[in-house]
Structure formats: C-alpha cells, structure tokens
Amino acid sequence: NSMLSWQRTAFHFQPEKNWMNDPNGPLFYKGWYHFFYQYNPDAAVWGNIVWGHAVSKDLIHWLHLPLAMVADQWYDINGVWTGSATILPDGKIVMLYTGSTNESVQVQNLAYPADHNDPLLIEWVKYSSNPVLVPPPGIGIKDFRDPTTAWYTSEGKWRITIGSKVGKTGIALIYDTVDFINYELRNQVLHGVPGTGMWECVDFYPVSIYDRNGLETSANGPEVKHVVKASLDDDRHDYYALGTYDDKNATWYPDIPEIDVGIGLRYDYGIFYASKTFYDQHRGRRVLWGWIGESDSEAADVKKGWASLQGIPRTVAFDTKSGSNLLQWPVEEVENLRLRSKEFKNVEVKPGSVVPLDLEAATQLDIFAEFEIDKNVLENIAETDEEFSCSTSNGAAHHSALGPFGLLVLADESLAEQTPVYFYVTKGFNGTLKTFFCTDQTRSSVANDVNKQIYGNFVPVLEGEKFTLRTLVDHSIIESFAQGGRTCITSRVYPTRAIYGAAKLFLFNNAIETNVTASLKIWQMNSAFIRPYPNIR
Numbered sequence: 001n002s003m004l005s006w007q008r009t010a011f012h013f014q015p016e017k018n019w020m021n022d023p024n025g026p027l028f029y030k031g032w033y034h035f036f037y038q039y040n041p042d043a044a045v046w047g048n049i050v051w052g053h054a055v056s057k058d059l060i061h062w063l064h065l066p067l068a069m070v071a072d073q074w075y076d077i078n079g080v081w082t083g084s085a086t087i088l089p090d091g092k093i094v095m096l097y098t099g100s101t102n103e104s105v106q107v108q109n110l111a112y113p114a115d116h117n118d119p120l121l122i123e124w125v126k127y128s129s130n131p132v133l134v135p136p137p138g139i140g141i142k143d144f145r146d147p148t149t150a151w152y153t154s155e156g157k158w159r160i161t162i163g164s165k166v167g168k169t170g171i172a173l174i175y176d177t178v179d180f181i182n183y184e185l186r187n188q189v190l191h192g193v194p195g196t197g198m199w200e201c202v203d204f205y206p207v208s209i210y211d212r213n214g215l216e217t218s219a220n221g222p223e224v225k226h227v228v229k230a231s232l233d234d235d236r237h238d239y240y241a242l243g244t245y246d247d248k249n250a251t252w253y254p255d256i257p258e259i260d261v262g263i264g265l266r267y268d269y270g271i272f273y274a275s276k277t278f279y280d281q282h283r284g285r286r287v288l289w290g291w292i293g294e295s296d297s298e299a300a301d302v303k304k305g306w307a308s309l310q311g312i313p314r315t316v317a318f319d320t321k322s323g324s325n326l327l328q329w330p331v332e333e334v335e336n337l338r339l340r341s342k343e344f345k346n347v348e349v350k351p352g353s354v355v356p357l358d359l360e361a362a363t364q365l366d367i368f369a370e371f372e373i374d375k376n377v378l379e380n381i382a383e384t385d386e387e388f389s390c391s392t393s394n395g396a397a398h399h400s401a402l403g404p405f406g407l408l409v410l411a412d413e414s415l416a417e418q419t420p421v422y423f424y425v426t427k428g429f430n431g432t433l434k435t436f437f438c439t440d441q442t443r444s445s446v447a448n449d450v451n452k453q454i455y456g457n458f459v460p461v462l463e464g465e466k467f468t469l470r471t472l473v474d475h476s477i478i479e480s481f482a483q484g485g486r487t488c489i490t491s492r493v494y495p496t497r498a499i500y501g502a503a504k505l506f507l508f509n510n511a512i513e514t515n516v517t518a519s520l521k522i523w524q525m526n527s528a529f530i531r532p533y534p535n536i537r
C-alpha cells in the first residue's frame with residue numbers, strides 16, 4: 001500500500017513483510033552477528049510463531065536468511081517462542097527456547113547448529129528428546145517461558161533463569177545443569193516481586209562498576225553489579241534493577257528495594273519490550289536488543305503488510321557517574337550511516353518561541369543537542385512544590401518557569417503535526433533542581449487511530465552538566481537518549497503531513513522565565529542495506 005509505505009524505516013531492522021516480535025538468541029559467531037526473532041510468516045499480526053534469522057557484520061546492515069526453526073514438533077507446534085543462546089567454552093552454541101506444545105503447555109527445548117563450521121549457522125537441529133523442561137509443580141502451564149543465556153556457577157555448573165509467576169508475584173526460576181539436557185530446579189528463586197505479574201523475557205547479566213566495558217555473562221566478583229530485567233506482561237514495559245548476585249544461594253537482591261524490578265526503572269519510557277542483551281566478544285561490549293511494536297491500529301498494520309521494528313541495538317553499561325542507573329547508547333556502528341552534517345551553535349530560543357532549523361530533509365536524522373538555561377534564572381527562580389509527571393501534564397504545550405524546551409521532531413510547516421522531545425525542569429523547596437525528559441505524541445499525527453500518549457520520566461542531571469539529548473529519527477520511529485542514555489524514550493509516530501520533504505525540525509521553548517541556548521549537530525542518515533542473502537535456498 002503506497003499510502004503507508006513511507007512508514008517503512010530506512011535503517012532499522014525489519015523483515016521484508018509480516019509480523020515480528022521479540023529478539024531471540026543474539027550472538028556473534030565466526031565474524032557474523034546473528035539475530036533471530038519471533039516471526040509470523042503468514043500475516044502482519046501475532047500468530048504461527050517461528051524463528052526468523054538474519055546476519056550482519058556491523059549490527060546495522062543485515063542479510064535475511066531462511067527461517068532458523070519452524071513449528072514442526074509436538075512440543076513447539078503452537079509456536080517456537082522466545083529463547084537465548086549460550087556459547088560454550090569450546091565455541092559450540094546451544095540454544096534454549098520455549099515451545100508451546102500441541103496442548104499449549106509452555107516447555108523448554110534445546111537446539112543447536114547442524115554445522116558449527118558454517119559461519120551463517122543456517123541449519124538448526126532440535127534435540128531428539130525435547131522438551132528438556134516442563135512446568136514444575138505449582139507453576140501454571142502457561143506461565144513458564146523465555147529461558148536466558150546460561151552463566152557459569154562457582155560449582156562448575158551452568159545456570160539459567162526462566163520467567164514465571166505465583167499468584168500476582170512475578171518470579172525468575174533458577175535451574176542448574178551440566179549438559180543442557182538434565183536440570184535441577186533450585187528451591188529459591190533468583191528474585192520475585194509481589195504485584196508485578198508474569199515476568200516474560202527475564203534477562204540477567206553483570207555490569208562493571210568501574211567502566212563501560214561489557215562483561216561476559218558469567219563474570220562475577222566485587223567489581224561487578226548484576227542487572228535483573230523483566231518484561232511485565234501486565235503493563236508491557238521492560239523494567240530493570242541493579243543489585244547483588246549471590247552465586248552460592250542462587251539468588252539476587254536489589255540495591256534499593258523501593259526501585260526493585262517492575263516497580264522502578266525502565267529501559268525505555270516509550271514503546272520497547274521483550275528486550276535481551278548479549279555479550280559481544282568481538283567488541284567487548286554488552287548489546288541490548290528491544291522489540292519496538294506499532295502504536296497504530298491492527299487494521300493499519302494489515303493494510304501495510306508488516307508490523308514492528310527492532311530498535312537500534314544499544315550498548316548498555318553501568319552509569320559510574322550517577323551510580324543509580326544504566327546507560328544505553330546506540331551502537332557506534334550506526335554512526336557509519338552519517339552523511340552530511342550541519343551545526344547550529346548557541347541558538348537563542350526565547351520564552352514561548354519556535355525556531356526552525358534549516359535542513360534539506362528531516363526524516364532520517366541523527367541529532368545531538370545541548371541546552372543551557374540562564375544561570376541567574378536558575379538561581380533566582382522561586383521554589384515550588386510542583387509534582388510533575390510527563391504523562392499527566394499538558395505535554396509540550398504546558399508553560400512553566402523552566403520548561404518545557406527541546407525539539408519538535410517530524411513536524412510539518414504549520415506545526416499541525418509535531419512530536420516534541422523535551423526537558424522540563426522544576427526547582428523544589430529544598431532548592432534542588434529536578435529534570436524530566438518527555439516525548440509528547442498528542443500532535444504527532446492528525447490521524448485518530450494512533451497512540452497519542454505522552455511518554456517520559458525523571459532524568460538525573462549532575463552538577464555542571466548541560467541538558468543533552470541524542471535523537472535518531474527514521475520515518476516512523478523516534479529514539480531519544482537523554483544525558484548520555486540515562487533515560488531513553490522510543491516512540492512510533494504516524495504523521496500524514498510531516499513526511500518525506502515536508503518533514504521539518506524545530507527548536508521550541510515554552511518556559512516562561514528563561515531563555516534557552518541550544519547547540520546542535522545534526523547528520524542526515526543513509527539507509528542501511530537490509531535484504532535477502534543472495535542465492536540461498
């Protein structure tokens with residue numbers, strides 16, 4: 001449908017057509033990044049799930065390969081669901097995934113490459129005695145899914161975790177194994193949080209507390225914190241917490257119980273779900289993949305013949321400066337798509353004003369922006385007890401002393417369509433500044449059948465820091481990273497006027513009391529090559 005074809009992205013991973021959801025089994029092997037994903041080969045809606053497969057040299061340009069696994073056994077005939085890869089010390093790969101059986105029971109299955117000498121890992125073999133795990137006593141037959149990458153215990157065994165729930169408490173079950181065939185269920189869960197419901201796609205990994213280098217999944221010790229992430233089926237967001245892992249007792253506890261898994265921090269305050277990290281041994285980093293669904297109507301997805309993207313893979317590391325959160329940042333390879341750039345230095349944006357940025361086009365961009373508020377204003381402004389939240393405020397149209405200010409992305413000339421990505425600063429009674437980072441979709445499209453929420457959350461801004469943001473724009477996706485990736489917001493938007501050459505970028509400042517000075521560097525982004533691998537099957 002040519003009406004909707006502009007929504008197709010130019011440098012985000014998508015299959016050629018139909019439905020995609022979770023990232024599965026990402027890994028680097030013999031020179032190639034492998035990406036598998038939940039895929040419906042028959043339609044642009046969820047169903048008939050199999051594993052799609054693609055390879056890349058740089059996580060940006062992709063070659064589609066034949067389906068890696070299809071639903072052809074009693075133990076996965078209702079779906080080859082989400083799973084993870086483990087690379088063994090001898091270099092061999094094992095894949096664990098959830099199968100939905102002929103009776104829709106969730107079981108765990110083992111698969112491995114038919115030929116470890118094939119760098120493309122085209123053929124996959126399912127273990128002859130699958131399933132290797134069935135729901136244990138007390139666990140619902142539909143509450144047992146998405147095994148993680150295995151890590152090594154001090155006892156010399158492999159350990160995995162699998163998401164589940166008991167009543168309304170989301171939990172991560174723990175299994176130990178030596179051969180990936182026989183498993184021992186541990187009495188204690190890795191972790192559980194009351195009220196959070198089913199935990200899908202649990203992830204568990206170490207981060208260095210000293211630097212931004214990635215750590216192999218089995219790394220442990222005093223220089224390490226561990227992240228637990230769960231995708232909450234009930235509210236469709238990915239929550240993480242930092243904490244301490246106790247190898248001996250196979251359990252984990254959060255640094256700050258008030259911001260435990262599912263009740264505290266999110267990877268992303270927009271649309272971002274069922275994510276999964278892997279350790280990239282090629283570049284020594286941990287890379288995060290996240291599924292970005294559509295936020296238009298299902299009817300529109302069927303019409304255009306496809307649904308969902310994957311976000312630009314992000315490196316993820318502990319924020320050694322704030323000490324309270326992770327940092328996420330688009331993998332540096334995306335910068336190879338940068339074409340011409342344009343700089344805007346110290347642009348004065350007066351209270352209540354909108355400033356157009358003169359660009360040749362504004363649909364494929366990498367934007368880096370820094371904002372400063374007048375220091376005297378900051379010092380002299382009255383303190384308030386304002387309880388701000390992005391989603392309950394009046395969005396970017398709000399007028400307050402110190403904000404909002406930021407960008408109007410994918411806007412048309414008349415501003416009938418615009419997606420503001422912005423900061424909002426408050427000064428509390430104790431004199432401390434608090435900053436929020438938001439994306440307002442209320443005017444993102446004149447169409448009615450699309451999500452128009454206002455996304456966002458608090459972002460730590462440390463002493464001496466400017467307000468900084470990076471935003472990637474790719475036709476129908478806007479991914480924004482504030483303060484180096486402390487708070488991230490991904491948004492799918494469906495403008496009807498702000499498309500192709502009619503899409504523009506503006507600065508805006510709705511603060512009443514302060515000028516804002518903005519400096520930007522903006523790159524036009526090339527399209528990535530994402531196409532079938534030539535001459536395969």
Ligand code: FRU
Pocket residue numbers: 021022038049081082098145146200201274
């Ligand atoms: C998450 C999820 C997983 C499941 C898969 C099925 O989006 O529901 O829990 O394995 O998708 O496609």
